[in-house]
Amino acid sequence: MDTIGVQDFLIVSVLLFSVGFLGVVLRRNLLLVLMSLELMLNAVNVALVAFSRHSANMDGSLFVFFIMTVAAAEVSVGLALLVALYKKRQSVFSEHLTMLKN
Amino acid sequence: MNLSLVDFLFYVFSAISVGGGLAVILSRNPVTAAMFMILSLVGVASLFVLLEAFFLAVLQVLVYAGAVMVLFLFIIMLMDVGPDSGKGAKLSKKRILSGFIALLGVGLLTVLTLEYSGVATVATDSADHWQDVTEETSAAGANIVFSKSVKSFGYGLFTKYMLPLQVAGFLLLAAMVGVIVLSKKTDDVDAHNKADGPSPGTTNPQSEEA
Numbered sequence: 001m002d003t004i005g006v007q008d009f010l011i012v013s014v015l016l017f018s019v020g021f022l023g024v025v026l027r028r029n030l031l032l033v034l035m036s037l038e039l040m041l042n043a044v045n046v047a048l049v050a051f052s053r054h055s056a057n058m059d060g061s062l063f064v065f066f067i068m069t070v071a072a073a074e075v076s077v078g079l080a081l082l083v084a085l086y087k088k089r090q091s092v093f094s095e096h097l098t099m100l101k102n
Numbered sequence: 103m104n105l106s107l108v109d110f111l112f113y114v115f116s117a118i119s120v121g122g123g124l125a126v127i128l129s130r131n132p133v134t135a136a137m138f139m140i141l142s143l144v145g146v147a148s149l150f151v152l153l154e155a156f157f158l159a160v161l162q163v164l165v166y167a168g169a170v171m172v173l174f175l176f177i178i179m180l181m182d183v184g185p186d187s188g189k190g191a192k193l194s195k196k197r198i199l200s201g202f203i204a205l206l207g208v209g210l211l212t213v214l215t216l217e218y219s220g221v222a223t224v225a226t227d228s229a230d231h232w233q234d235v236t237e238e239t240s241a242a243g244a245n246i247v248f249s250k251s252v253k254s255f256g257y258g259l260f261t262k263y264m265l266p267l268q269v270a271g272f273l274l275l276a277a278m279v280g281v282i283v284l285s286k287k288t289d290d291v292d293a294h295n296k297a298d299g300p301s302p303g304t305t306n307p308q309s310e311e312a
Contacts, residue, residue, distance in 0.1 A: 003106070003109055004112045004152075008112065008116075009153070011215060011216070012116040012120065012149065014211055014212055015116075015123075016120055016123055016142075017211065018208035019123035019127060021207065022127055022205075022208065023127035025200050025201065025203075026197070026200070026204065027127060031132050031135075031174070031177070032135055035136070035139050036126065036127060038139070038166070038170065042142070042146045042166075045146070045158075049150055049158060050153060052155075053153045053155065055248075056247055057246070058246035058248050058249065058254060058255075058258050059246065059258075059262075061155055061158060062255065062258045065158070066263075066266055066270055068165050069270045072169065073273050073274055075173065075174070076277055077280050077281055077284070079174070079177045080285045082177065083177060083180070083181070083284075084284050086181050092181060092183055
Protein backbone atom coordinates (compact mmCIF):
# COMPACT_ATOMS: atom_id res chain seq x y z
CA MET A 1 0.00 0.00 0.00
CA ASP A 2 2.70 2.46 -0.97
CA THR A 3 1.29 4.35 -3.87
CA ILE A 4 -2.33 3.31 -3.68
CA GLY A 5 -3.90 5.37 -0.96
CA VAL A 6 -7.33 6.12 0.34
CA GLN A 7 -7.89 8.64 -2.45
CA ASP A 8 -7.74 5.99 -5.15
CA PHE A 9 -10.26 3.84 -3.36
CA LEU A 10 -12.45 6.91 -2.95
CA ILE A 11 -12.30 7.59 -6.67
CA VAL A 12 -13.32 4.01 -7.44
CA SER A 13 -16.12 4.40 -4.92
CA VAL A 14 -17.35 7.59 -6.55
CA LEU A 15 -17.25 5.99 -9.98
CA LEU A 16 -19.24 2.98 -8.76
CA PHE A 17 -21.72 5.25 -7.00
CA SER A 18 -22.14 7.36 -10.14
CA VAL A 19 -22.75 4.30 -12.27
CA GLY A 20 -25.37 3.11 -9.83
CA PHE A 21 -26.96 6.55 -9.68
CA LEU A 22 -27.17 6.77 -13.46
CA GLY A 23 -28.73 3.33 -13.50
CA VAL A 24 -31.37 4.35 -10.96
CA VAL A 25 -32.23 7.51 -12.87
CA LEU A 26 -32.09 6.24 -16.43
CA ARG A 27 -33.27 2.65 -16.45
CA ARG A 28 -36.97 1.85 -16.63
CA ASN A 29 -36.79 -1.80 -15.70
CA LEU A 30 -37.38 -1.90 -11.95
CA LEU A 31 -35.22 -5.01 -11.56
CA LEU A 32 -32.27 -3.06 -12.94
CA VAL A 33 -33.13 -0.12 -10.71
CA LEU A 34 -32.86 -2.44 -7.70
CA MET A 35 -29.53 -3.74 -8.98
CA SER A 36 -28.25 -0.20 -9.37
CA LEU A 37 -29.27 0.53 -5.80
CA GLU A 38 -27.11 -2.43 -4.78
CA LEU A 39 -24.24 -0.95 -6.77
CA MET A 40 -24.56 2.32 -4.87
CA LEU A 41 -24.56 0.51 -1.53
CA ASN A 42 -21.44 -1.36 -2.62
CA ALA A 43 -19.72 1.88 -3.51
CA VAL A 44 -20.43 3.22 -0.04
CA ASN A 45 -19.05 -0.01 1.41
CA VAL A 46 -15.79 0.45 -0.48
CA ALA A 47 -15.42 3.98 0.84
CA LEU A 48 -16.19 2.86 4.40
CA VAL A 49 -13.66 0.04 4.37
CA ALA A 50 -11.03 2.31 2.82
CA PHE A 51 -11.51 4.90 5.54
CA SER A 52 -11.60 2.21 8.21
CA ARG A 53 -8.33 0.74 6.99
CA HIS A 54 -6.77 4.15 6.61
CA SER A 55 -7.58 5.42 10.08
CA ALA A 56 -6.94 2.04 11.73
CA ASN A 57 -10.41 2.04 13.17
CA MET A 58 -12.71 -0.97 13.15
CA ASP A 59 -15.97 1.00 13.23
CA GLY A 60 -16.22 1.46 9.48
CA SER A 61 -15.79 -2.23 8.81
CA LEU A 62 -18.41 -3.05 11.38
CA PHE A 63 -20.76 -0.59 9.75
CA VAL A 64 -20.28 -2.36 6.41
CA PHE A 65 -21.62 -5.46 8.10
CA PHE A 66 -24.82 -3.62 9.00
CA ILE A 67 -25.11 -2.12 5.51
CA MET A 68 -24.92 -5.63 4.05
CA THR A 69 -27.68 -6.77 6.40
CA VAL A 70 -29.92 -3.86 5.45
CA ALA A 71 -29.18 -4.37 1.75
CA ALA A 72 -30.13 -8.04 1.93
CA ALA A 73 -33.38 -7.18 3.71
CA GLU A 74 -34.11 -4.39 1.24
CA VAL A 75 -33.54 -6.60 -1.78
CA SER A 76 -35.74 -9.37 -0.47
CA VAL A 77 -38.62 -7.02 0.31
CA GLY A 78 -38.15 -5.12 -2.94
CA LEU A 79 -38.22 -8.27 -5.02
CA ALA A 80 -41.31 -9.49 -3.19
CA LEU A 81 -43.01 -6.16 -3.96
CA LEU A 82 -41.91 -6.47 -7.57
CA VAL A 83 -43.38 -9.97 -7.83
CA ALA A 84 -46.65 -8.74 -6.34
CA LEU A 85 -46.64 -5.88 -8.83
CA TYR A 86 -45.93 -8.22 -11.71
CA LYS A 87 -48.87 -10.37 -10.68
CA LYS A 88 -51.13 -7.32 -10.88
CA ARG A 89 -49.79 -5.48 -13.92
CA GLN A 90 -47.76 -8.08 -15.87
CA SER A 91 -44.96 -5.54 -16.20
CA VAL A 92 -41.86 -4.41 -14.34
CA PHE A 93 -41.35 -1.18 -16.25
CA SER A 94 -41.68 2.02 -14.31
CA GLU A 95 -43.77 3.81 -16.92
CA HIS A 96 -46.54 1.26 -16.47
CA LEU A 97 -46.98 2.06 -12.80
CA THR A 98 -49.85 4.48 -13.14
CA MET A 99 -52.27 2.95 -10.67
CA LEU A 100 -52.50 6.14 -8.64
CA LYS A 101 -53.32 8.34 -11.61
CA ASN A 102 -57.04 7.72 -11.84
CA MET B 103 6.79 4.61 -12.80
CA ASN B 104 7.25 1.67 -10.50
CA LEU B 105 4.07 -0.36 -10.67
CA SER B 106 4.03 -2.84 -7.85
CA LEU B 107 1.83 -5.90 -7.76
CA VAL B 108 -0.64 -4.35 -5.36
CA ASP B 109 -1.06 -1.31 -7.57
CA PHE B 110 -1.55 -3.48 -10.63
CA LEU B 111 -4.14 -5.59 -8.81
CA PHE B 112 -5.90 -2.46 -7.61
CA TYR B 113 -6.26 -1.17 -11.16
CA VAL B 114 -7.44 -4.55 -12.42
CA PHE B 115 -10.01 -5.00 -9.67
CA SER B 116 -11.33 -1.47 -9.86
CA ALA B 117 -11.66 -1.81 -13.63
CA ILE B 118 -13.57 -5.06 -13.10
CA SER B 119 -15.95 -3.54 -10.59
CA VAL B 120 -16.62 -0.26 -12.40
CA GLY B 121 -16.76 -1.89 -15.82
CA GLY B 122 -19.12 -4.53 -14.50
CA GLY B 123 -21.32 -1.79 -13.07
CA LEU B 124 -21.36 0.03 -16.40
CA ALA B 125 -22.28 -3.20 -18.15
CA VAL B 126 -25.12 -3.67 -15.65
CA ILE B 127 -26.78 -0.39 -16.51
CA LEU B 128 -26.09 -0.66 -20.24
CA SER B 129 -27.21 -4.21 -20.97
CA ARG B 130 -30.63 -4.76 -22.44
CA ASN B 131 -31.20 -8.25 -21.08
CA PRO B 132 -31.79 -8.49 -17.30
CA VAL B 133 -30.05 -11.88 -17.09
CA THR B 134 -26.82 -10.53 -18.58
CA ALA B 135 -27.16 -7.52 -16.30
CA ALA B 136 -27.32 -9.86 -13.31
CA MET B 137 -24.24 -11.72 -14.54
CA PHE B 138 -22.28 -8.48 -14.87
CA MET B 139 -23.56 -7.49 -11.45
CA ILE B 140 -21.98 -10.66 -10.01
CA LEU B 141 -18.73 -9.72 -11.76
CA SER B 142 -18.86 -6.25 -10.27
CA LEU B 143 -19.57 -7.60 -6.78
CA VAL B 144 -16.64 -9.98 -7.01
CA GLY B 145 -14.49 -7.04 -8.07
CA VAL B 146 -15.59 -5.14 -4.98
CA ALA B 147 -14.79 -8.20 -2.87
CA SER B 148 -11.30 -8.23 -4.34
CA LEU B 149 -10.94 -4.56 -3.43
CA PHE B 150 -11.85 -5.57 0.13
CA VAL B 151 -9.06 -8.15 -0.01
CA LEU B 152 -6.64 -5.44 -1.09
CA LEU B 153 -7.80 -3.41 1.90
CA GLU B 154 -7.06 -6.43 4.11
CA ALA B 155 -10.68 -6.79 5.14
CA PHE B 156 -10.75 -10.50 4.42
CA PHE B 157 -13.84 -11.29 6.43
CA LEU B 158 -15.82 -8.63 4.58
CA ALA B 159 -14.60 -9.99 1.25
CA VAL B 160 -15.82 -13.46 2.14
CA LEU B 161 -19.09 -11.99 3.39
CA GLN B 162 -19.46 -10.01 0.19
CA VAL B 163 -19.10 -13.08 -1.99
CA LEU B 164 -21.33 -15.20 0.23
CA VAL B 165 -24.13 -12.71 0.83
CA TYR B 166 -24.18 -10.70 -2.38
CA ALA B 167 -22.91 -12.99 -5.10
CA GLY B 168 -24.26 -16.05 -3.33
CA ALA B 169 -27.63 -15.09 -1.90
CA VAL B 170 -28.79 -11.77 -3.27
CA MET B 171 -27.90 -12.35 -6.90
CA VAL B 172 -29.31 -15.86 -6.85
CA LEU B 173 -32.54 -14.30 -5.61
CA PHE B 174 -32.36 -11.75 -8.41
CA LEU B 175 -31.78 -14.39 -11.07
CA PHE B 176 -34.54 -16.53 -9.64
CA ILE B 177 -37.02 -13.65 -9.84
CA ILE B 178 -35.86 -12.62 -13.32
CA MET B 179 -36.33 -16.12 -14.64
CA LEU B 180 -39.61 -16.49 -12.78
CA MET B 181 -40.99 -13.33 -14.37
CA ASP B 182 -39.58 -14.08 -17.81
CA VAL B 183 -39.02 -10.39 -18.48
CA GLY B 184 -36.97 -10.72 -21.63
CA PRO B 185 -34.79 -8.04 -23.16
CA ASP B 186 -35.73 -4.41 -22.96
CA SER B 187 -37.32 -3.71 -26.31
CA GLY B 188 -36.37 -0.06 -26.24
CA LYS B 189 -39.69 1.13 -27.56
CA GLY B 190 -41.97 3.47 -25.70
CA ALA B 191 -40.70 6.59 -23.99
CA LYS B 192 -37.22 6.17 -25.33
CA LEU B 193 -36.20 9.74 -25.94
CA SER B 194 -38.84 11.83 -24.31
CA LYS B 195 -37.99 15.25 -22.98
CA LYS B 196 -38.24 14.08 -19.38
CA ARG B 197 -35.76 11.29 -19.96
CA ILE B 198 -33.24 13.55 -21.59
CA LEU B 199 -33.65 16.08 -18.80
CA SER B 200 -33.27 13.47 -16.07
CA GLY B 201 -30.21 12.03 -17.74
CA PHE B 202 -28.69 15.47 -18.01
CA ILE B 203 -29.35 16.24 -14.35
CA ALA B 204 -27.93 12.85 -13.36
CA LEU B 205 -24.77 13.54 -15.32
CA LEU B 206 -24.49 16.92 -13.66
CA GLY B 207 -24.80 15.34 -10.24
CA VAL B 208 -22.21 12.71 -11.12
CA GLY B 209 -19.82 15.36 -12.36
CA LEU B 210 -20.29 17.42 -9.22
CA LEU B 211 -19.67 14.37 -7.03
CA THR B 212 -16.52 13.46 -8.94
CA VAL B 213 -15.13 16.97 -8.83
CA LEU B 214 -15.83 17.32 -5.13
CA THR B 215 -14.16 13.99 -4.39
CA LEU B 216 -11.09 14.80 -6.47
CA GLU B 217 -10.91 18.16 -4.78
CA TYR B 218 -11.31 17.06 -1.21
CA SER B 219 -9.96 13.52 -1.11
CA GLY B 220 -6.56 14.89 -0.07
CA VAL B 221 -8.08 16.28 3.10
CA ALA B 222 -8.52 12.83 4.57
CA THR B 223 -4.81 12.16 4.68
CA VAL B 224 -4.07 15.14 6.87
CA ALA B 225 -6.13 14.30 9.89
CA THR B 226 -4.80 10.84 10.68
CA ASP B 227 -1.07 11.23 10.50
CA SER B 228 -0.40 10.20 14.05
CA ALA B 229 -1.79 6.85 14.97
CA ASP B 230 -0.83 7.22 18.61
CA HIS B 231 -3.98 8.96 19.67
CA TRP B 232 -5.85 5.67 19.52
CA GLN B 233 -6.01 4.51 23.05
CA ASP B 234 -5.41 0.92 23.98
CA VAL B 235 -8.42 -1.30 23.77
CA THR B 236 -9.33 -3.09 26.92
CA GLU B 237 -12.64 -4.69 27.70
CA GLU B 238 -13.85 -1.65 29.61
CA THR B 239 -12.93 0.95 27.02
CA SER B 240 -14.41 -0.87 24.08
CA ALA B 241 -17.59 -1.67 25.96
CA ALA B 242 -17.81 1.99 26.86
CA GLY B 243 -17.64 2.92 23.19
CA ALA B 244 -13.95 3.55 22.66
CA ASN B 245 -12.31 2.92 19.32
CA ILE B 246 -11.60 -0.60 18.18
CA VAL B 247 -8.40 -0.86 16.21
CA PHE B 248 -8.64 -2.22 12.68
CA SER B 249 -7.65 -5.82 12.48
CA LYS B 250 -7.76 -8.59 9.91
CA SER B 251 -9.09 -11.24 12.21
CA VAL B 252 -12.68 -12.34 12.38
CA LYS B 253 -12.36 -12.35 16.15
CA SER B 254 -12.20 -8.58 16.29
CA PHE B 255 -15.41 -8.41 14.24
CA GLY B 256 -17.19 -10.57 16.73
CA TYR B 257 -15.71 -8.62 19.59
CA GLY B 258 -16.86 -5.30 18.18
CA LEU B 259 -20.28 -6.60 17.27
CA PHE B 260 -20.97 -8.05 20.67
CA THR B 261 -19.59 -5.24 22.81
CA LYS B 262 -19.84 -1.82 21.24
CA TYR B 263 -22.47 -2.64 18.65
CA MET B 264 -24.68 -4.92 20.70
CA LEU B 265 -27.85 -2.86 20.26
CA PRO B 266 -27.42 -2.33 16.49
CA LEU B 267 -26.81 -6.05 16.12
CA GLN B 268 -30.10 -6.80 17.84
CA VAL B 269 -31.85 -4.20 15.69
CA ALA B 270 -30.34 -5.77 12.56
CA GLY B 271 -31.61 -9.16 13.63
CA PHE B 272 -35.04 -7.75 14.23
CA LEU B 273 -34.90 -6.02 10.85
CA LEU B 274 -34.17 -9.34 9.18
CA LEU B 275 -37.08 -10.92 11.02
CA ALA B 276 -39.39 -8.08 9.94
CA ALA B 277 -38.17 -8.39 6.35
CA MET B 278 -38.78 -12.13 6.41
CA VAL B 279 -42.31 -11.73 7.73
CA GLY B 280 -42.94 -8.97 5.21
CA VAL B 281 -41.76 -11.07 2.31
CA ILE B 282 -43.89 -14.00 3.42
CA VAL B 283 -46.97 -11.78 3.68
CA LEU B 284 -46.27 -10.10 0.35
CA SER B 285 -45.64 -13.24 -1.62
CA LYS B 286 -48.43 -15.23 -0.04
CA LYS B 287 -51.25 -16.18 -2.32
CA THR B 288 -53.77 -13.36 -2.06
CA ASP B 289 -56.41 -14.63 -4.41
CA ASP B 290 -59.35 -12.42 -3.57
CA VAL B 291 -61.36 -13.99 -6.35
CA ASP B 292 -60.74 -17.48 -5.03
CA ALA B 293 -61.59 -16.43 -1.49
CA HIS B 294 -64.90 -15.00 -2.65
CA ASN B 295 -65.63 -18.08 -4.69
CA LYS B 296 -64.96 -20.24 -1.69
CA ALA B 297 -67.09 -18.04 0.56
CA ASP B 298 -70.26 -18.52 -1.50
CA GLY B 299 -69.18 -21.91 -2.72
CA PRO B 300 -70.64 -25.28 -1.79
CA SER B 301 -69.35 -25.28 1.80
CA PRO B 302 -70.55 -22.11 3.52
CA GLY B 303 -70.04 -23.45 7.00
CA THR B 304 -66.25 -23.62 6.88
CA THR B 305 -64.47 -20.37 7.59
CA ASN B 306 -61.62 -19.39 5.33
CA PRO B 307 -58.56 -18.64 7.46
CA GLN B 308 -57.06 -16.39 4.82
CA SER B 309 -60.06 -14.11 4.55
CA GLU B 310 -59.44 -12.76 8.04
CA GLU B 311 -56.00 -11.56 7.15
CA ALA B 312 -56.89 -10.21 3.72
